[in-house]
Amino acid sequence: MRFTLKAALTAALFALPGANAFATTITIATVNNNDMVVMQKLSKTWEKDTGNHIKWVVLQENVLRQRVTTDIATHGGQFDIVTIGAYETPIWAKRGWLVKLNDFPASYDYNDLLPPVRQALTVDGAMYAAPFYAESSFTMYRKDLFKKAGLTMPEQPTYAQIEQFADKLTDKSKQQYGICLRGKPGWGENMAFLGTLVNTYGGRWFNMKWEPQLTSKPWENAINFYVDLMKKDGPPGASSDGFNEAEALFATGHCAIWIDSTVAAGMLDDPKQSQVAGEVGFAKAPVAVTDKGAAWQWIWSLAIPSSSKHQKTAKEFIAWATSQKYIDLVGNTEGWVVAPPGTRMSTYQNPNYLKAAPFAKQVLAALESANPHDATLKPVPYTGIQFVTIPPFQQIGTTVGQDIAGALSGSTSVSAALNSAQQSTTSAMQQAGYLK
Structure with a gap:
C-alpha cells in the first residue's frame, strides 16, 4: 500500500x-x-x-x-x-x-x-x-538642445567639433553638462572609451616589439584632450562615473552629449526609463587623426x-x-x-x-565596421580595439585606468599619470615575458 x-x-x-x-x-x-x-x-x-x-x-x-x-x-x-x-x-x-x-x-x-x-x-x-x-560605440546627443542652440551634429563628428558643441551646451548653473564620458577606472570602464580615443588620435598600446607607447605624442594629445574637456564641460565627480552612472545622468537630462556603448540607445529611447526619450539623436563615434579604432x-x-x-x-x-x-x-x-x-x-x-528602434541600422553598421584586426594607424602585434587580447592586459588596463582617473580628478597631472602608466606597463610586460 x-x-x-x-x-x-x-x-x-x-x-x-x-x-x-x-x-x-x-x-x-x-x-x-x-x-x-x-x-x-x-x-x-x-x-x-x-x-x-x-x-x-x-x-x-x-x-x-x-x-x-x-x-x-x-x-x-x-x-x-x-x-x-x-x-x-x-x-x-x-x-x-x-x-x-x-x-x-x-x-x-x-x-x-x-x-x-x-x-x-x-x-x-x-x-x-x-x-x-x-x-559598438557611437555618439548620443540631445536633439532638442542642439536645435535650440542652432547646432547640427554631423553624421560622424570630429573630436574638435564635439568640444565646440560641448562648450556651447554646458550650463552648470542648471546642472546641464555639455559632455558625459566614463571616468571610473577599469580596463572595461574608462579604458574602453579611452582606448578608442587613443586609437583615433593615432596611438597604440604597444609597438611591434611589444614596447609600451603610453608616453608617446598621440597618448599625450588624447588624454590631455579628455581631461581638459571633462574639466570644462563634464559633470563633477566624473572619475567615479562608469557606464551605469553616465547612462543615468543622460537619461535624467543632465548631459548634452555622451559617447559610449550602442546598447544604451534602447534604454534612452524608452519612455519608461528615460526622461529624454524621443529627444536622443545618434551619430558615429567621433574621429581625430584617423577613423581607425574610433568605435569599439x-x-x-x-x-x-x-x-x-x-x-x-x-x-x-x-x-x-x-x-x-x-x-x-x-x-x-x-x-x-x-x-x-x-x-x-x-x-x-x-x-x-x-x-x-530608429537607431537599429546605425548600431548594425557600427558593429559590422568594427575591426579588431585593423584598429590602429601604425602596425601593432595584437588584436583588439579598446583592449589588447593578451593575458596581462586585464591588470595593465586597470592600472593605467587608475592613473588616468587620478589626472581627471586633479590629484596628478596628465604627464605624471602617463609616466606612471608607462612604467607599470613596462614592468608588467617584462614579468609576462613579452619584454626582456
Whole structure:
C-alpha cells in the first residue's frame, strides 16, 4: 500500500507542468547592466518551464571581472555560468577553462548570429561563449538642445567639433553638462572609451616589439584632450562615473552629449526609463587623426567554466537566453526598443524591432565596421580595439585606468599619470615575458 501511494505521488509529480524530479540549481554571475536585469526577471519563465532553479550573483562590472577571473583561474567551481566578453573568451578557451558551446539544438540557428560576433567568440572552429548582446560605440546627443542652440551634429563628428558643441551646451548653473564620458577606472570602464580615443588620435598600446607607447605624442594629445574637456564641460565627480552612472545622468537630462556603448540607445529611447526619450539623436563615434579604432567592439556573453558541476543544465539555459525566442520574449513583454541588440541577423529583419528602434541600422553598421584586426594607424602585434587580447592586459588596463582617473580628478597631472602608466606597463610586460 505504501509503495503504491509513493508511486502515485511520483506519477502526479511528473504530470505537473514544468515539474522536474531531477531539478538542478545553477549559479549565474552577471553584470548589473539593464539587459541583464531583464534577463534575471524573465528567467522565471525558463525556471517554470524546466523546473530548474537559478541562483543569481549580480555584480558591478569591475567586481564581476575580479570574482569571475579568480574563480575560473583557480577552478573554484563557484559559478555554472559566467558573463564574459570578447577579451576573455579566446584566452580562457585556449587554457581549457571554458566548455564548448557547439552542440545546441538545430532550432538555435548558429547561422543567424552576426558573423563578426560569432567569430569573436570562436576558437579553433568551436564557440566557447554565446552572445547575449553585442555593442559598438557611437555618439548620443540631445536633439532638442542642439536645435535650440542652432547646432547640427554631423553624421560622424570630429573630436574638435564635439568640444565646440560641448562648450556651447554646458550650463552648470542648471546642472546641464555639455559632455558625459566614463571616468571610473577599469580596463572595461574608462579604458574602453579611452582606448578608442587613443586609437583615433593615432596611438597604440604597444609597438611591434611589444614596447609600451603610453608616453608617446598621440597618448599625450588624447588624454590631455579628455581631461581638459571633462574639466570644462563634464559633470563633477566624473572619475567615479562608469557606464551605469553616465547612462543615468543622460537619461535624467543632465548631459548634452555622451559617447559610449550602442546598447544604451534602447534604454534612452524608452519612455519608461528615460526622461529624454524621443529627444536622443545618434551619430558615429567621433574621429581625430584617423577613423581607425574610433568605435569599439564588445560582446557580453554567457559561458560555462569547465569547473561547473551542472554543465548540461547550464547549456540549456544559455541556449534559451541567447536565442531568438528569448529576444522575442523581451520584445513582447518589455518592449521591442529594449530587446537585446547586436547578436542576430533576424533581429534586424524584424519589423517590430525596426519600428521601435530608429537607431537599429546605425548600431548594425557600427558593429559590422568594427575591426579588431585593423584598429590602429601604425602596425601593432595584437588584436583588439579598446583592449589588447593578451593575458596581462586585464591588470595593465586597470592600472593605467587608475592613473588616468587620478589626472581627471586633479590629484596628478596628465604627464605624471602617463609616466606612471608607462612604467607599470613596462614592468608588467617584462614579468609576462613579452619584454626582456
